[in-house]
Amino acid sequence: MPGPQPGSTDPSVIRNFCIIAHIDHGKSTLADRMLQVTGVVDDRSMRAQYLDRMDIERERGITIKSQAVRLPYLADDGEHYVLNMIDTPGHVDFTYEVSRSLAACEGAVLLVDAAQGIEAQTLANLYLALENDLTIVPVLNKIDLPAAQPEKYAAELSRIIGCDPADILLTSAKTGLGVRAVLERVVATIPAPTGNADGPARAMIFDSVYDTYRGVVTYVRVVDGRIGSREKIAMMSTGAVHELIEVGVISPEPVLSKGLGVGEVGYLITGVKDVRQSRVGDTITTALRGANESLGGYRDPKPMVYSGLYPIDGSDYPELRDALDKLKLNDAALIYEPETSLALGFGFRCGFLGLLHMEIVRERLEREADLDLISTAPSVIYRLIRDDGTEYVVTNPSEFPDQKIAHIYEPIVKATVILPSEFVGTVMELCQQRRGVMLGMDYLSEDRVELRYTLPMAEIVFDFFDALKSKTKGYASLDYELSGEQDADLVKVDILLQGEAVDAFSSIVHRDKAMAYGTMMTGKLKDLIPRQQFEVPIQAAIGSRVITRETIRAIRKDVLAKCYGGDISRKRKLLEKQKEGKKRMKMVGRVEVPQEAFIAALSTSDSPKK
Amino acid sequence: MHDRNTLSLYVHVPFCTSRCGYCDFNTYTATELGSDVRRDSFHEVLAKEVRFAAEQLGRDRKVSTVFVGGGTPTLLGSTGLNYVLAEIKKSFGLVEGAEVTTEANPDSVTPQMLAELRAGGFTRMSFGMQSSAPKVLQILERTHTPGASVQAARWARDAGFEHVNLDLIYGTPGESDDDLIGSVEAALSAGIDHLSAYSLIVEDGTALSRRIARGELPMPDDDVCADRYELIDDRMQAAGLPWYEVSNWAVPGGECQHNLAYWRSQDWWGIGPGAHSHVNGNRWWNVKHPVPYTEKVLAYAPPSAGSEVLTTDDLRLEEVMLGVRLAEGISLAVVDRAKVEDLVAGGLVDPASVSNGRVQLTRAGRLLADAVIRDLLANQA
Numbered sequence: 001m002p003g004p005q006p007g008s009t010d011p012s013v014i015r016n017f018c019i020i021a022h023i024d025h026g027k028s029t030l031a032d033r034m035l036q037v038t039g040v041v042d043d044r045s046m047r048a049q050y051l052d053r054m055d056i057e058r059e060r061g062i063t064i065k066s067q068a069v070r071l072p073y074l075a076d077d078g079e080h081y082v083l084n085m086i087d088t089p090g091h092v093d094f095t096y097e098v099s100r101s102l103a104a105c106e107g108a109v110l111l112v113d114a115a116q117g118i119e120a121q122t123l124a125n126l127y128l129a130l131e132n133d134l135t136i137v138p139v140l141n142k143i144d145l146p147a148a149q150p151e152k153y154a155a156e157l158s159r160i161i162g163c164d165p166a167d168i169l170l171t172s173a174k175t176g177l178g179v180r181a182v183l184e185r186v187v188a189t190i191p192a193p194t195g196n197a198d199g200p201a202r203a204m205i206f207d208s209v210y211d212t213y214r215g216v217v218t219y220v221r222v223v224d225g226r227i228g229s230r231e232k233i234a235m236m237s238t239g240a241v242h243e244l245i246e247v248g249v250i251s252p253e254p255v256l257s258k259g260l261g262v263g264e265v266g267y268l269i270t271g272v273k274d275v276r277q278s279r280v281g282d283t284i285t286t287a288l289r290g291a292n293e294s295l296g297g298y299r300d301p302k303p304m305v306y307s308g309l310y311p312i313d314g315s316d317y318p319e320l321r322d323a324l325d326k327l328k329l330n331d332a333a334l335i336y337e338p339e340t341s342l343a344l345g346f347g348f349r350c351g352f353l354g355l356l357h358m359e360i361v362r363e364r365l366e367r368e369a370d371l372d373l374i375s376t377a378p379s380v381i382y383r384l385i386r387d388d389g390t391e392y393v394v395t396n397p398s399e400f401p402d403q404k405i406a407h408i409y410e411p412i413v414k415a416t417v418i419l420p421s422e423f424v425g426t427v428m429e430l431c432q433q434r435r436g437v438m439l440g441m442d443y444l445s446e447d448r449v450e451l452r453y454t455l456p457m458a459e460i461v462f463d464f465f466d467a468l469k470s471k472t473k474g475y476a477s478l479d480y481e482l483s484g485e486q487d488a489d490l491v492k493v494d495i496l497l498q499g500e501a502v503d504a505f506s507s508i509v510h511r512d513k514a515m516a517y518g519t520m521m522t523g524k525l526k527d528l529i530p531r532q533q534f535e536v537p538i539q540a541a542i543g544s545r546v547i548t549r550e551t552i553r554a555i556r557k558d559v560l561a562k563c564y565g566g567d568i569s570r571k572r573k574l575l576e577k578q579k580e581g582k583k584r585m586k587m588v589g590r591v592e593v594p595q596e597a598f599i600a601a602l603s604t605s606d607s608p609k610k
Numbered sequence: 611m612h613d614r615n616t617l618s619l620y621v622h623v624p625f626c627t628s629r630c631g632y633c634d635f636n637t638y639t640a641t642e643l644g645s646d647v648r649r650d651s652f653h654e655v656l657a658k659e660v661r662f663a664a665e666q667l668g669r670d671r672k673v674s675t676v677f678v679g680g681g682t683p684t685l686l687g688s689t690g691l692n693y694v695l696a697e698i699k700k701s702f703g704l705v706e707g708a709e710v711t712t713e714a715n716p717d718s719v720t721p722q723m724l725a726e727l728r729a730g731g732f733t734r735m736s737f738g739m740q741s742s743a744p745k746v747l748q749i750l751e752r753t754h755t756p757g758a759s760v761q762a763a764r765w766a767r768d769a770g771f772e773h774v775n776l777d778l779i780y781g782t783p784g785e786s787d788d789d790l791i792g793s794v795e796a797a798l799s800a801g802i803d804h805l806s807a808y809s810l811i812v813e814d815g816t817a818l819s820r821r822i823a824r825g826e827l828p829m830p831d832d833d834v835c836a837d838r839y840e841l842i843d844d845r846m847q848a849a850g851l852p853w854y855e856v857s858n859w860a861v862p863g864g865e866c867q868h869n870l871a872y873w874r875s876q877d878w879w880g881i882g883p884g885a886h887s888h889v890n891g892n893r894w895w896n897v898k899h900p901v902p903y904t905e906k907v908l909a910y911a912p913p914s915a916g917s918e919v920l921t922t923d924d925l926r927l928e929e930v931m932l933g934v935r936l937a938e939g940i941s942l943a944v945v946d947r948a949k950v951e952d953l954v955a956g957g958l959v960d961p962a963s964v965s966n967g968r969v970q971l972t973r974a975g976r977l978l979a980d981a982v983i984r985d986l987l988a989n990q991a
Contacts, residue, residue, distance in 0.1 A: 533956055533981055556836035557809070559856060559979040567886050568872070568928060569893055569918060575931055578984055 003072045003080030006249045006257035006266060007226075012192045013079065014263040016221065017137070018086045018101055020126055021111035022119035022477065026141040027087075030111060030173035030182075031069075034085060037179050038071040040251055050252065067207065068104075068219050068265045070249040075187045083186060084265040086206065086221075088125070093354030095481060096299060097207070099128055100281045103297060104206045104221035104265065107135035107190030109182060110161070114140040114148035114170070117156055117448060119477035120418040126161070135190045136161055137169070139182055144172040156445045193223075193263030200291035201225030203260070203284045208275045210330035214246075218268045218278045220260070223295060225286070228259040232287035233268065236294040240277065241287045242270035275332045301333035303351025304411070304482065305358055305461050306395040308339055308376035308504070309365070310347030312599065316371055317346045323369035324348060327361065334361060339396075343504040343586060343598050344374060349396060352378075355461055374599050376504055378461045383409040383485065397506040400492040402543040409485040411457040414439070417468065419476035421449045426471045434459035435510060455480070456488065458508070493517050493547070495525065496539040500589040504598060514540070518548040521601070528597035531555035536591050616674045617667075617702070617889075618871040621656055621694060622882030623680040624900050625649055627718075631751035631821070632779075634813035636884035636898055637681040647900045653690035657697035659881045659907050664701035667879070667889070672703040675868035678712040688723045692730030694881075699731070709773070709867040711736055716762040717754040724762075724769035734773035734866070735766040736806075742796040743789035746782045749827065750810075751817070756796075763800035773864055775804035780842065781835035782810050783827040790838050794845045803864035807842050808857050809835040836977050843973060856935045856976050873932045875925070883913075891920045931983050939963055939970035945986045958982050 004013055021027035032050050035041040041050060071083040088101040102108065108129045112118050118126075129136065138157050140150050154165040169185060171178035207219040220227075227233065229247040234240065246269040248256045260266045272278055280301075283294035311320050324336050334357075339349040352358035358378060365371055382394045385407040394400050415436075419427055421443070431438070431453045439452040455464075460480060468476050493514050495505035505525075509517045518540025525538050529552055536552040560571070585592040626637045640649065676698060683691060691712055698704070711734035712727065724735070739759035741747055747756065759776055766774045776797045780790050797805055810830050812819045821827045846852070846859040854865045855873060871878055880887045883903035886895045894917035897903045906913040920928070926944065933940035942950065942964060950969055953959040958975030959982070975982055 533958070533978060553833075555832070555978065555981070556974075557832040557839070557977045558981040559977055560811075567895070568888065568932070569886070569895070572924065572928060572931065575927070575980075575983065575987070578980070579987065582984065582988070 003074070004082055006070065006255060006264065007247075007259040007261060009082050009261060009264055011194065011197075011261070011263035013081045014084065014193055015081060015107065015186050015190045016084045016086065016105045016193055016263065016265060017107040017109060017186055017190055018088045018105045018129075019109045019111050020088065020122055020129060021141075022113070022116075022122045025111055025113040025116070025119075025122070026173045027111055030109075030139075030141065030171070030179065031085060031087065033173050033176050033179040034071060034083075034183065035069070035252060037176070037183060038073045038083070040069075040071055068221075068250060068267075070251040070255075070265065072251075073183060073187070076184055077187075079187075081187050082264075083183065084221075086265065093352075093357040095124075095128075096301065096353075097280055098125055099132075100204065100206045100297070102129050102132045102134060103295075104204060105132075105134060106193060107137060107186065109137045109139055109186065110157070111139050111141050112153060112157060114143045114150045114153055115145045117153045118160065118418065118444070120416045120450075120479035121477060123160070123418065123450070124416060124479040124481070130161075136163075137182065137185050137189060138163060138167070139169045139171055139178075141171050141173055143170045144175055144177065152445060156448065160444065195222070195262040196224045197226070197262045199224045200289060201227050201284075201286045202291045202295055203227055204295050204297075205278060205280055205282045205284060208278045208280055208332065210273075210275050214269050216270070216272045216275050216278050216329075218270070218284075219265070220268060220284055221265050222260045222262055224262060224291070226259050226261045227268070227284070227286065229257065233270065233284050234287045234290050235278065236283040236285055236291070237279065237298055238282075242272060242277075245269045245271050274329050276328075279332055301353060303333065303335055303381075304354055304457065305352045305378045305380060307350055307352070307358055307378045308341060308344070308347050308396070309336075309350050309362065310341065310344040310374050310376075312372040312374055312595065314345045319369055320348065320365065320371055320373070323365050323371060324350075327364060327368075331361070333357065341376075341503050343502050343588065343593075344376070351395070355465070374602060376602060377507055379508065380411050380457045380461060382490070382508065385409075394508075397492050397508050398503050400506075400508050402492065407487050408490045410488045410490060412454055412483055412486050413457050413460060413480040414483040415453045415455050415460065415478060415480040417451045417453070417476050417478050418444065419449055419451065419472050421447050423472040423476065424449055424451065427451060427468065427476060430464075430467055430471055431455065434464060454483065456486070456510075457482070491542045493521075494541050495521050496537075496541055496546075497525075497529075497588045497591050497593070498536050499539075500591075501541075502588055505601065511542075514542055515547055522548055522550040524601050525597065526550040526552055528600050529591070529593055532591060534590070616705075616871065616876050617671045618675040618677070618868050618876065618878035619660075619663075619673050619698060619702070620868075620878055620880045620882075620885055621660075621676065621678040621683075622880065622885040623652070623656075623678060623683040623686055624883050625652070625680065625685045626682045627685070627715075628751075628753060629817075631749070631817040632782075632810060632813070634816050635681065638900060643900060647904055649685060650690075652900075652904075653686050653693045655904050655907050656694050656881055658910075659913060660694065660697045661701050662907070662910065662912070663879050663881065667702075672705045672708075673698060674705045674708050675871055676704075676708070676710045677866075677868040680713055682715045682718060683712045684714045684718045684723070688726035688730065691727060691732070695731050704731075709734055711773075711775075711866065711868060713738065714762070715754065716758040719762050719765065721765045721769060724766050724771070728770045733771065734775070735763075735771050736775040736777065736804075737762050737766075739763075739776040739793070739797060740779045741782065741785065741789065742793040743785060746779075746785045746789055746793075749782055749784055749818075750779065760796050760800040763797075763802055767801050773804060773866075774800070774802045775806060775866065776800065776802050778805065778807040778842070779810050780807055780838040781830040783822070783830060785838075787838070787841060790841055791845070794842055798845070798849050798851075803851070803861040804866060805842075805846060805851060805859045806857055807839075807859075809839065839977060840973065852937070853976070854937045856971075856979050870936070873936050875928055875932055891925060893918050893920060927987055930986055934969065934971065934983055934986070935976075935979055937970065939968045942967045942969055945969060949986055949988070953982060953985060 019027050068086045073081045073083050086101050088098050143150050154168045158165040202224045203220040203222045209217045211217050248254050249266040281298035285291040333353045335351040336348040385391045387406045436453040436455045442450045489511045491511050492508050494501040522538045522540050535554045538550045539546045540548045624637050710732045713736045716737050737759050742756045763774050851859040851861050853859050877889045883900045884898040894914045896913045897915040903913050954961050960970045960972050963970035
């Protein structure tokens with residue numbers, strides 16, 4: 001490796017930066033080009049989306065876990081620089097991880113699609129970067145596209161970040177056009193890291209990944225001092241001490257180092273097997289003569305959305321448990337505990353950072369453990385206050401009280417929607433329907449609007465994003481952040497089959513929407529549950545009060561015609577098949593409900609696509 | 611119930627002039643068969659299998675019922691049918707008062723042909739009437755005219771047939787309640803002593819199922835079929851032909867003995883392509899296509915395509931599955947009393963029958979006979 005070596009790099013030649021971009025705006029492609037332009041990956045070894053490790057990341061074009069790559073770069077001024085590119089997750093569910101990645105940088109490349117303009121999540125991450133005093137390098141990408149409108153979006157960007165439109169770089173990551181200019185700008189404008197080289201070591205964890213062979217690989221940015229490869233390190237949040245097995249940098253394959261100094265970015269391996277022992281945001285110091293004060297900003301990942309996960313085939317329960325245990329090693333935010341449902345059998349109540357996180361977990365479980373899963377409708381966290389002032393928390397409709405309770409607090413979010421102005425009316429209507437309160441509206445350019453709303457989080461986790469996309473022909477983008485809670489008139493709606501509540505269908509909804517939920521669910525079940533030998537009432541109820549009712553009429557005819565030519569064997573086999581089918585039925589009281597009915601009733605509302 | 615002394619013969623004639631749109635029976639038109647099977651000598655092939663059967667079974671068992679079905683048996687002509695019957699008489703012998711039925715297409719019979727069949731030993735005629743409503747016959751792609759069945763039934767009476775059956779199909783898309791009532795009344799006016807009525811079943815692979823899939827015709831509605839069944843049952847009961855099997859009504863004494871043999875799990879031998887047999891707890895079935903069937907029979911090889919030996923559990927299951935469909939029902943002793951009580955409570959089994967040690971269906975129970983059977987047989991092998 002030419003130029004400065006890891007562990008002995010003068011901070012003045014280091015540039016730590018990340019790329020802020022929306023899904024599909026070309027971040028991975030730009031990263032690929034940077035690998036090629038700096039020469040760390042030769043053209044022969046190059047493959048698309050080089051840095052994305054998981055199949056899901058490649059297929060969905062999103063980055064779930066961030067990474068850091070050390071790029072040695074000989075700049076036009078003849079100096080050998082070290083560029084540390086820190087990849088950030090691009091989704092609202094991972095805002096905390098984004099904020100830690102940003103905290104590891106002095107600058108950010110703001111990458112925006114020249115045919116689409118800035119999107120809500122990018123804007124949110126840009127604000128995060130500005131709050132962290134990062135130097136912004138604005139770039140319009142995909143200028144080779146016929147639909148690109150660089151002038152329009154340059155004007156938009158310059159208004160948002162307050163720069164001259166002429167300072168905005170134009171690239172095509174696909175063709176490589178303008179990529180070197182971006183690197184030159186990074187070198188010229190992003191400040192070099194500063195830190196106390198002689199002080200006690202302090203390094204911030206901005207990512208932590210489980211590797212089957214190596215255990216947990218922890219990615220850090222050294223702020224002060226130095227972490228040597230033969231030292232013991234301590235986690236400042238817990239005081240836990242670990243032996244260092246390996247220290248190195250990713251360039252883009254792992255390169256061993258004797259240590260990491262001020263401003264450097266690299267990885268540590270200690271042999272721990274669970275990412276919970278090496279948490280994002282924590283400060284690492286040396287076990288001997290370590291720092292007294294952490295870098296701050298650490299926070300436990302807190303689930304915001306809960307859902308029950310059940311194997312469709314009940315006998316897969318042990319496999320699901322094993323798969324969750326394994327996934328947990330790599331996902332510090334995932335929590336779960338066993339849960340039993342009358343309707344769905346044995347499963348787990350799982351907590352997620354958000355909907356995308358939920359979907360990714362489910363997809364990984366299905367893919368990596370080959371499981372077929374069914375998930376119940378997602379629920380947020382409610383805080384309930386009893387008359388005597390005591391409080392408790394509910395994350396599952398089954399724990400929600402039937403009787404009146406003094407106060408119920410639900411989480412609310414501040415949501416930002418960026419959309420073409422022609423859809424403003426429709427989207428305002430949608431937000432209204434979802435109990436939104438408008439905070440403000442700004443024109444980003446003459447035909448693009450930023451709408452800001454306060455919305456109950458429960459309204460967003462249901463199918464808000466799908467509705468938003470379909471009402472705006474896919475043009476709207478959404479970002480939200482938790483912004484506290486509000487007292488709300490919420491009720492639990494139970495769904496009863498012949499008077500028996502079916503736990504999987506209970507839902508906590510606003511009183512004004514109880515009827516709509518009840519009508520939707522009873523109507524759906526009426527079509528999904530086969531007619532029985534007796535009439536089956538399907539009711540939606542709040543406590544003991546029935547609010548809506550459907551009836552499955554009794555079946556009147558279930559008899560086959562004659563046995564053709566005495567083909568009794570065929571008739572017997574048919575009967576045996578019907579008896580097999582009966583075994584797959586779940587009994588709710590006397591009502592036989594096919595497993596498929598549960599799946600279908602839950603499916604339309606359980607998979608928000610992001 | 612299992613009577614070792616009775617033996618029934620079913621004879622399958624796999625020919626039709628044209629295929630009806632709803633039919634998935636084992637039958638072929640002349641163009642479908644080509645020249646490999648000759649219709650005009652097929653009775654000889656059937657007779658040969660009769661001889662083969664008699665040799666297999668021994669000659670000590672006389673036949674108590676014969677039923678020639680199809681297809682369109684009358685395409686063999688009275689000569690062909692009488693030829694087969696003569697062979698049965700010769701090879702097995704008929705018991706005194708044996709029931710000998712042939713199915714017939716209403717527009718393929720004449721008074722003369724009926725007289726010849728009667729003279730040849732046939733005792734019972736069964737005509738596929740299906741409906742008296744022209745639009746229903748058209749949807750079913752039946753070629754006969756609405757009045758042809760009634761006419762044919764009257765001719766059969768005139769020719770000396772004591773027993774005459776008409777088959778109806780109800781629940782055809784486009785059929786109204788009035789169409790059905792008209793059909794039942796027309797059938798009764800023909801002086802029949804037996805009526806079979808089947809709800810239309812849309813079988814996969816038929817022209818009718820394709821028309822429904824294309825949305826040209828609506829799928830028959832189960833509730834409408836249930837209503838129609840009750841209309842039929844009311845009228846038949848009033849006319850003095852009570853039900854004796856879920857889909858069959860008869861003047862007392864006019865019950866089809868061959869039909870009863872099936873539901874009572876008695877022994878029968880099936881002659882002809884695709885025919886099923888049940889003898890002494892064994893079931894087998896012949897090769898389905900007339901060409902390989904004919905080749906085997908002419909080579910004097912067994913034309914069977916497969917067989918099974920029924921286990922005790924199978925036999926018990928069949929006894930319930932088949933017997934429950936009869937008005938006489940099954941013995942209470944062969945099923946779980948608690949389940950029967952549930953069915954009585956649900957209005958599907960007649961409480962009076964239970965007091966007499968039997969399980970007999972109510973009318974609601976007849977319409978749900980398959981569900982009753984599943985309930986009675988639940989948790990069994």
